Amino acid sequence: MNYKSLIQHAQNLLGNHSLFGLKDSLQNKSKISVFNEEDILKKYIDENQCFTNDEKLFLQKVFFGSIRYHSIITPTLETFYTITGSKQLRSKYNFFVVICYICLIHLETISFENFSSIIHSCPATDVYPFLKMIFDVDLLNGGLKEEWEKVLDHNFVKDNVIDVITGYIPDSQLLLKNLSLKTDEGYLIKKTKKKPTEPAPFELTVPHPRRFSTPNLKISNVFKAAPIPKSFYEGTGEKTAIENAKLENKKKSQTEQQNTKQFQVSKRITADKEKYAKEHERIRLQENKPIPKFKYQPPPKLINKPQNLTKQNIASILREDAIVRRKKKNDDNILNQALVNLTDLTEYQKKVDQDIEKDNFEMQLKVEKRHLEIQLLHEDSYVARKEKERENREIVKELIEEKNTLKSLTVQTKQEEEAIKKKIVEEVHEIKENITKARRNVMDENLKKASDLALETQALKAQALAEAQIERERKVELIHQIRMLEKQMPGISSHQKVVDLTETSGFGLLNEMCIVELQERLLLARVRHQEMEEKKREEILENKTKRLSMIAKKLQDIDTEREERKNQRKDKEEESKLALDAALSLKRAVLKEDPILKTLFEKLEAKRLARKSLSSTGVRSIKTFSNSKSNNETCESGIKSTNLQKSRNFNLQDFENEYLKRKENILKKRQTLIDKLNENGKQEKDQSLNEISC
Structure with missing residues (x-):
């Protein structure tokens, strides 16, 4: 297997x-x-x-x-x-x-x-x-x-x-x-070799000599054809002899050529140009192509010969600039060395310090000028902004007037629409009253039918109760007869089995058990389940405590980091205050020394005063504008409906056209509503009639 x-x-x-x-x-x-x-x-x-x-x-x-x-x-x-x-x-x-x-x-x-x-x-x-x-x-x-x-x-x-x-x-x-x-x-274990079986000779009787049966086959006397000779397939040796002779002749000719051309000098073969030209002409004449005529045109003589300037690259320009700077630096170094050799070191140091102070002072002047110019521009922009605000206020006033006109028109349209809607509501109420009347009539008819049905059902119930009473009496008589027969029969209490809770059913199944054993197993299962639940609760509590400890540690780390950041910010603020004080002191010194900066500063202060005066007047105008705005807040619905903020010019004729269109639409809607209500009333009547017929 x-x-x-x-x-x-x-x-x-x-x-x-x-x-x-x-x-x-x-x-x-x-x-x-x-x-x-x-x-x-x-x-x-x-x-x-x-x-x-x-x-x-x-x-x-x-x-x-x-x-x-x-x-x-x-x-x-x-x-x-x-x-x-x-x-x-x-x-x-x-x-x-x-x-x-x-x-x-x-x-x-x-x-x-x-x-x-x-x-x-x-x-x-x-x-x-x-x-x-x-x-x-x-x-x-x-x-x-x-x-x-x-x-x-x-x-x-x-x-x-x-x-x-x-x-x-x-x-x-x-x-x-x-x-x-x-x-x-990864070894393959050799299987234990079984001992080979030693064959024993069979004890058989010596067989009798077998008789040979006469052969059924007949020996055929058909003449065998002679086999085809090998030369027919292989061929005669003439072809091979000719091929061998050819190969020998080829080898001989190769050896002779090698011997003759062994010491020959290699020459360059010149092309016969005349021959090629004649052939080319002959081919061209055959094709009947005309000879191309080219005239020699000498190049134009330039009066002002341009200089052969090389177009410089960015890299080459930077390279040359670096070379020039290097040369200048070398010259400066030579001069500085000469000055150092001529004068003392102290004088040289003083000179250097003075140059540095001068450069710093000039830089400060430039920065201050730039700062003042920016402030002047800021003041100019403020004035322009105020002018723009005035223009906007004028535009707003125009819009408010347009709003008031619109408001009056919208009030009129609303009143007309409300009148139309009231008429529609009255018509709908009339239709509904007709429907209620029809429903009442149907209800009265249904009540009559219901009373008739109730009388019929009562009669049927009385009949059914009488039949049930007769059936019950018949069953009581039958039960009485059966009990009389049972009393005559012997008792069956001797055959009844007493239930033993400790006994198995005895069917021979593997999972057989008594009721007591089943109850014990159920109790054990409940105890295990309770133990598992307690273990799970303990694990959950442990996880919660671990997580809370982790969160507390993280909060401590965050608090420490925040304190460190606060300290760093305080240090930075102190440094910035010191730097600001130093800058202000330097700025004041510069303003005192330079007359141009003084004039610029005076101009700036004058413009600031003018701005403050403008701002005080502007606040009053804004207050008046806000009061007017609060009065006209009720008109916003009219403005939204007619988008007149896009166009300043108001056209009353366009508004009248729009009003007429709206009126037509409202009338159409009213007519459709009335038609629908009539249809619904008809459908309800049909339904009520169908119910009555049912």
Whole structure:
């Protein structure tokens, strides 16, 4: 038996079942369907018609057994996957199901030699960790035993599973060692060679000499044709002789040429130009092409010859500039050295300090001038802004006047629209009153019909009660007769069973238990559940305390960082104040010394005074404007409807046209409303008539 292929087939068979994952061909995701185990096995064997009777029996036992003991196999495999972690793939789940079933249930029925041959046919990297777990005594008597006893009986687990596996543990040590060698070092373990069978001679009787039967075949006397000679296919030797002679002649000519041209000088072959020119003319005449006539035109003589100036690049310009600066620097250095040699160092130092002070003073003057110019520009811009505000106020006044005119027109239009709406409402009320009258008439008719029906139902109920009373009396008589017969019959109390809560049902099932045992198990399960809940609560409290401590630490760090930043800001502010004081002192000194800056400063102050006076007048005008605005806030709805802010000029004729259009639209809407109400009234009348007819 080829165990490797058999285990693969068993794996595929389990894949077809719903417990271990259906194939795509059998699975329909819209409708879940469960296939019978016998049908699945039969279909698989028909598809793969290559099994012997023993192989079929093996597949049948593995398939039905793994489905039957599915409740034991799943917890064992779950523990196996938790122990191994991500080392073993979930795609090999069905493979482990087959081996688990053989280990747990059929280890005693199959001999250990056959079991070891099955294991050796499988990949060692997959089988070794699983067998290591199964043949571990601590695991068997610990977690696995608890899981199995949840499903099976305690005695069955001990006798048929655990005792069998523990009995084969000494034999399994050698198997596990071989598998570990395979997995760790990749060795292929040599199988133990069996002793060859010594053949013994058969004790047979000496056979009689066999008679030869007369031959049935007839010897043919047909004349055989002579075979075709080889020269017909290979040919005569004439062709080969000619080819050989050609090759020899070629070799001779090559050797002769080499000998003659050995000491010749190589010459340059000159082209015959006249010959080529004649050929070219002949070709051109054939094509009848005219000769091109070119006149020599001498170049124009320039009076002012331009200088051949090179166009300089940015890089070349920068290079030349650097060279010039370097030369100047060298000259300055030479002069400085000469001055140092002529004069003392103290005088030179004083001169340098004076130059630096001068440069600083000039720079300060420039900065101050620029600052004053910017302020003057600012003042000019302020004056321009104020003028713009005055223009805007004038525009606003015009708009307010337009608003007032619009307001009066909008009030008129609203009054007319309200009058039209009132008329529509009155008409609608009249229609509704007519509808209510019709409904009242219908209600009266329905009440009459209802009273008639009530009388009929009362009569029918009285009749039904009388019939029920007669039926009840008949049943009472029958019951009385039956009880009289029961009294005459013997008692059945002797046959009744007393319920014993400590007894099992006795059907022979694996998970049989009495009611008392069931109650005990339920109590144990509740206690476990409560313990789990308490553990979870403790974990949640611990996590909360940890998180709060982390947050407190973070808050402390943030507070320290904020204090450091505050200190840094204070230091920076002090430094900036000192710098400002120094700058102001320098600015005052510069203003006193330079007359141009003084004049600019005076102009600036004059403009500031003028600005302040303007601002005081502007505030009064703004107050008056705001009062007018508050009075005219009610007119905003009219302005929004007619967008007259875009155009300053107001045209009354356009407004009248718009008003007439609106009026026409309102009248059309009114007419449509009246038509709809009339239609609704008719429909309601029809409905009420239909109800009456029903």
